[in-house]
Amino acid sequence: MESDSDSDGSHISATPPRPKPTLISRPRSSQSNSKAKKLFSEPPAPARPDPSPLLSSDLPFQILRRSPGQTLAIPTVDSFVTPGYFSKSAPSFSKNRRVSIDFDPDTYDPPSTFSPPNSKPQPEAGISGSNYSAADWVPPQPEPKVEVANRSGVSSKIVKKNVNLIRGNAPLPPVKLKGGAEGNFVKLNLNGRKRKFLNKGRRGSFSSSSRRKFYRKGKRKLTAQDGNEGDEDGLVTEAIAEQQIRSQEDSKRAKKFDLEAFEEAVAAARSEPSDENLVKLLRLTYGYDSFRDGQLEAIKMVLAGDSTMVVLPTGAGKSLCYQLSAVILPGVTLVVSPLIALMIDQLKQLPHMIRGGLLCSSQTLEEVSGTIRLVQEGGIKVLFVSPERFLNGEFLSIFSATPISLVVVDEAHCVSEWSHNFRPSYMRLRASMLRAKLNVNCILAMTATATATTLSSVMSALEIPPNNLIQKANLRDNLKLSVSSSGNRMKDLLKLIKSTSFKDVQSIIIYCKFQFETEMISRYLCDNNINAKSYHSGIPSKDRTHVQELFFTNKIRVVVATVAFGMGLDKRDIGSVIHYTLPESLEEYVQEIGRAGRDGRLSYCHLYFDDNTYYKLRSLMYSDGVDEYVVNKFLCQVFTSDENLKGKIYSLVKETASRKFDMKEEVMLTILTQLELGEVQYLHLLPEINVTCILNFHKTSPVLLAEKDVLIAAILKKSETKHGQCVFDIPTIANSIGVTTTILTNHLQNLKLKGEVTYEVKDQAYCYTIVEVPADLCSLSAQLTKWLSEVESCKVRKLDAMFNAAVSAVNNCEKMEGCSDAQQTLCLQRKILEYFSEDNVDVPNKMGKSSPFLQADIKVFLRSNSQAKFTPRAVARIMHGIPSPAYASAFWSKTHFWGRYTHIDFQVVMEAAKAELINFVRKDAV
Numbered sequence: 003m004e005s006d007s008d009s010d011g012s013h014i015s016a017t018p019p020r021p022k023p024t025l026i027s028r029p030r031s032s033q034s035n036s037k038a039k040k041l042f043s044e045p046p047a048p049a050r051p052d053p054s055p056l057l058s059s060d061l062p063f064q065i066l067r068r069s070p071g072q073t074l075a076i077p078t079v080d081s082f083v084t085p086g087y088f089s090k091s092a093p094s095f096s097k098n099r100r101v102s103i104d105f106d107p108d109t110y111d112p113p114s115t116f117s118p119p120n121s122k123p124q125p126e127a128g129i130s131g132s133n134y135s136a137a138d139w140v141p142p143q144p145e146p147k148v149e150v151a152n153r154s155g156v157s158s159k160i161v162k163k164n165v166n167l168i169r170g171n172a173p174l175p176p177v178k179l180k181g182g183a184e185g186n187f188v189k190l191n192l193n194g195r196k197r198k199f200l201n202k203g204r205r206g207s208f209s210s211s212s213r214r215k216f217y218r219k220g221k222r223k224l225t226a227q228d229g230n231e232g233d234e235d236g237l238v239t240e241a242i243a244e245q246q247i248r249s250q251e252d253s254k255r256a257k258k259f260d261l262e263a264f265e266e267a268v269a270a271a272r273s274e275p276s277d278e279n280l281v282k283l284l285r286l287t288y289g290y291d292s293f294r295d296g297q298l299e300a301i302k303m304v305l306a307g308d309s310t311m312v313v314l315p316t317g318a319g320k321s322l323c324y325q326l327s328a329v330i331l332p333g334v335t336l337v338v339s340p341l342i343a344l345m346i347d348q349l350k351q352l353p354h355m356i357r358g359g360l361l362c363s364s365q366t367l368e369e370v371s372g373t374i375r376l377v378q379e380g381g382i383k384v385l386f387v388s389p390e391r392f393l394n395g396e397f398l399s400i401f402s403a404t405p406i407s408l409v410v411v412d413e414a415h416c417v418s419e420w421s422h423n424f425r426p427s428y429m430r431l432r433a434s435m436l437r438a439k440l441n442v443n444c445i446l447a448m449t450a451t452a453t454a455t456t457l458s459s460v461m462s463a464l465e466i467p468p469n470n471l472i473q474k475a476n477l478r479d480n481l482k483l484s485v486s487s488s489g490n491r492m493k494d495l496l497k498l499i500k501s502t503s504f505k506d507v508q509s510i511i512i513y514c515k516f517q518f519e520t521e522m523i524s525r526y527l528c529d530n531n532i533n534a535k536s537y538h539s540g541i542p543s544k545d546r547t548h549v550q551e552l553f554f555t556n557k558i559r560v561v562v563a564t565v566a567f568g569m570g571l572d573k574r575d576i577g578s579v580i581h582y583t584l585p586e587s588l589e590e591y592v593q594e595i596g597r598a599g600r601d602g603r604l605s606y607c608h609l610y611f612d613d614n615t616y617y618k619l620r621s622l623m624y625s626d627g628v629d630e631y632v633v634n635k636f637l638c639q640v641f642t643s644d645e646n647l648k649g650k651i652y653s654l655v656k657e658t659a660s661r662k663f664d665m666k667e668e669v670m671l672t673i674l675t676q677l678e679l680g681e682v683q684y685l686h687l688l689p690e691i692n693v694t695c696i697l698n699f700h701k702t703s704p705v706l707l708a709e710k711d712v713l714i715a716a717i718l719k720k721s722e723t724k725h726g727q728c729v730f731d732i733p734t735i736a737n738s739i740g741v742t743t744t745i746l747t748n749h750l751q752n753l754k755l756k757g758e759v760t761y762e763v764k765d766q767a768y769c770y771t772i773v774e775v776p777a778d779l780c781s782l783s784a785q786l787t788k789w790l791s792e793v794e795s796c797k798v799r800k801l802d803a804m805f806n807a808a809v810s811a812v813n814n815c816e817k818m819e820g821c822s823d824a825q826q827t828l829c830l831q832r833k834i835l836e837y838f839s840e841d842n843v844d845v846p847n848k849m850g851k852s853s854p855f856l857q858a859d860i861k862v863f864l865r866s867n868s869q870a871k872f873t874p875r876a877v878a879r880i881m882h883g884i885p886s887p888a889y890a891s892a893f894w895s896k897t898h899f900w901g902r903y904t905h906i907d908f909q910v911v912m913e914a915a916k917a918e919l920i921n922f923v924r925k926d927a928v
């Protein structure tokens with residue numbers, strides 16, 4: 003259970019950390035110490051993972067024993083250096099190669115060339131110290147050349163190199179289009195078509211068939227070059243290419259589209275946004291005859307420049323509210339979306355006359371700069387971005403000359419820590435920030451699932467006046483809801499799917515919490531002649547896309563999925579959603595059943611629940627918890643005691659810090675974001691980067707190169723030589739010459755393109771500059787811990803409310819009016835309504851408050867693991883079967899106490915552990 007629950011990419015999820023790829027170290031040849039070999043040597047063998055991180059963990063029970071924070075030795079920053087500064091002869095920056103190193107945690111997978119998570123740089127014999135001398139350098143062997151054909155068919159020779167750019171994204175060779183179109187302009191023009199709309203004639207002639215070939219070719223190249231990339235990257239690239247092909251087909255079909263009439267309707271709606279004009283534009287854009295409930299109201303408010311909060315049920319047509327507004331508004335509409343998959347879906351769903359674009363971390367340099375160019379040229383009307391983009395100054399600067407008319411915050415509940423799906427990066431989306439950085443005054447926030455508390459916190463962050471709320475019922479009334487408690491869910495599920503109500507249902511989604519469940523159930527259904535496939539984030543993206551395609555084309559009847567399948571999914575004829583596992587909140591339940599019946603037809607939603615699943619889920623709710631003294635230690639490290647703090651870039655390597663503080667990466671990010679956006683701004687977060695760089699020189703000797711290049715000179719001064727490679731910390735070098743890390747890595751990339759160097763980066767880190775050192779770290783730690791524990795309690799309450807709704811639907815339903823024939827629709831609707839209007843109430847729970855054996859078991863556990871260090875929280879987590887960064891399940895699940903007390907309240911177990919640990923320490927002292 004512990005290892006494979008799925009996450010939707012949200013901040014506080016029950017998902018244990020995904021295993022990261024490990025590097026297989028090869029045995030080293032004893033003769034491999036020649037200098038030439040040193041420069042081409044394999045990366046250093048990773049250190050063996052510590053079998054028990056506890057032994058080296060810095061987490062003693064002695065609460066007051068605080069280890070001092072690590073101090074970053076960062077030299078003073080003298081001045082800000084422009085890109086050309088590095089090159090002593092000529093500026094070496096190519097503007098269009100520059101790319102911001104942005105990071106979307108929802109899709110990030112570290113490139114496989116990186117060191118394994120537990121590896122630490124090992125001191126090696128033969129390290130020559132931090133300074134290079136000319137004698138250290140031996141020219142490397144030439145690298146093999148491969149032929150690559152460009153679009154025009156002319157083959158060009160390029161050097162095949164290790165794809166070790168930041169995120170492993172090697173830039174594509176420039177592709178020249180006939181007729182003057184440039185680069186991969188067309189490929190990026192996601193809704194390109196024939197560019198009749200507003201930029202007539204800008205694109206050169208590019209026939210449909212050649213375009214198809216181009217996309218296919220581009221796709222192949224990208225696949226080859228993205229070999230080291232995360233799974234989602236292939237998905238983005240493919241979606242972009244497929245979108246292009248689809249746009250072509252649409253374009254042919256839409257020949258009859260009357261551009262003139264459309265442009266007239268836009269102009270009319272712009273000058274007078276009356277009901278009549280808007281309906282006319284709706285008809286021309288979508289072919290719909292009327293607006294759905296809430297749509298017209300929302301569009302009119304946005305056109306009047308009023309920030310608006312829209313709460314409409316799933317499938318009610320929220321996207322149309324911003325799409326139609328975008329057509330009428332003069333500037334760009336920026337849509338912030340939490341998941342790349344969601345952005346891709348929305349991009350694909352844009353009507354062909356609305357030109358869309360997408361910026362995400364997994365795009366190539368050309369794709370990013372091409373999209374930015376299009377935005378600046380007015381070639382994109384709707385731009386989808388992830389919230390992490392707002393960390394990036396370069397991204398924000400795009401809009402200095404390009405007006406944004408509207409910012410749309412999709413899935414706006416993510417802004418609030420009191421929602422089921424809080425994301426720290428969404429905290430950045432404050433009205434004040436959007437006004438200051440983007441000069442935006444109108445915000446449209448949209449969600450299907452927000453409780454009263456969530457709504458009020460979102461509206462306050464986005465400064466949406468209370469009167470500007472458009473809210474309709476949370477549920478559509480074509481959903482028939484039923485619940486049952488089951489001792490044998492597999493059998494009951496099969497019976498249900500074969501029952502009369504379900505037997506004619508063509509498309510069914512079955513939601514599970516854990517990946518193994520999806521595999522197990524889909525196999526079981528296939529064995530029973532039901533065509534089913536599983537879907538979860540552990541499946542390669544290509545296979546996932548394939549499953550989705552099979553489902554959308556009705557080639558499979560059932561998809562058994564985790565939460566990874568759902569948000570934004572718009573298959574209209576899904577006739578049933580079944581919850582094999584209890585959702586974690588009523589919000590999640592409403593969101594997931596909202597996939598059914600989008601065509602308006604009666605659809606069936608069944609929910610199974612049982613006590614054991616509830617206990618397991620409730621345990622997982624505690625996996626983010628932190629103790630005050632750990633927060634204090636964390637803050638000590640963040641505000642390291644350096645005299646000259648201001649302006650310097652600091653970094654915290656995620657993996658190392660997470661294990662050191664036994665704190666999930668998302669929790670660290672939440673604290674850091676709060677330190678930036680709370681009442682006092684203590685720091686300024688920068689985009690996450692890999693901070694350790696391993697550099698190899700190729701053409702010119704390092705010393706000669708350093709004579710021409712200030713950056714290389716600084717690197718040689720402050721780096722170490724390991725296995726003939728130059729290893730340095732990116733922020734340290736950036737600080738020493740007073741540039742940003744982005745400028746530094748862009749410069750390295752430039753040198754790489756010239757064949758001077760190759761490099762790898764590793765150690766993903768949070769980067770920040772310090773604005774103000776807190777006067778009292780203890781009280782700040784106390785405040786932050788209190789806040790985090792309230793967030794945790796809120797999550798637990800949400801699960802309790804979900805479980806209670808299910809229990810009461812089964813137990814009390816007959817007494818309620820209208821529920822019959824195993825349908826609990828009215829009863830559940832009532833519960834959902836109550837919950838969404840007043841969620842902040844304590845709900846009774848059925849957790850045990852004591853156990854006769856608990857204390858004794860903890861005692862035995864501590865004795866049998868006396869070599870390890872524990873906190874009460876760590877012991878309680880083990881008793882509840884919750885893995886954490888420092889207490890991995892791979893090791894600790896072997897103890898027979900693992901998960902033994904899931905039925906006893908977590909706080910109770912923690913108190914018992916605390917008492918036992920005190921006894922243990924006292925006895926030890928005696």
Ligand SMILES: Nc1ncnc2c1ncn2[C@@H]1O[C@H](COP(=O)(O)OP(=O)(O)OP(=O)(O)O)[C@@H](O)[C@H]1O
Nearest residue numbers: 290292293294316317318319320321322450570572
């Ligand atoms: N006025 C309308 N008339 C007919 N169909 C509409 C109308 N507005 C939207 N739709 C259709 O309803 C479907 C659902 O729309 P959309 O995906 O925008 O819903 P949503 O509210 O964003 O749902 P979710 O929250 O699940 O993402 C789409 O297929 C869309 O084309």
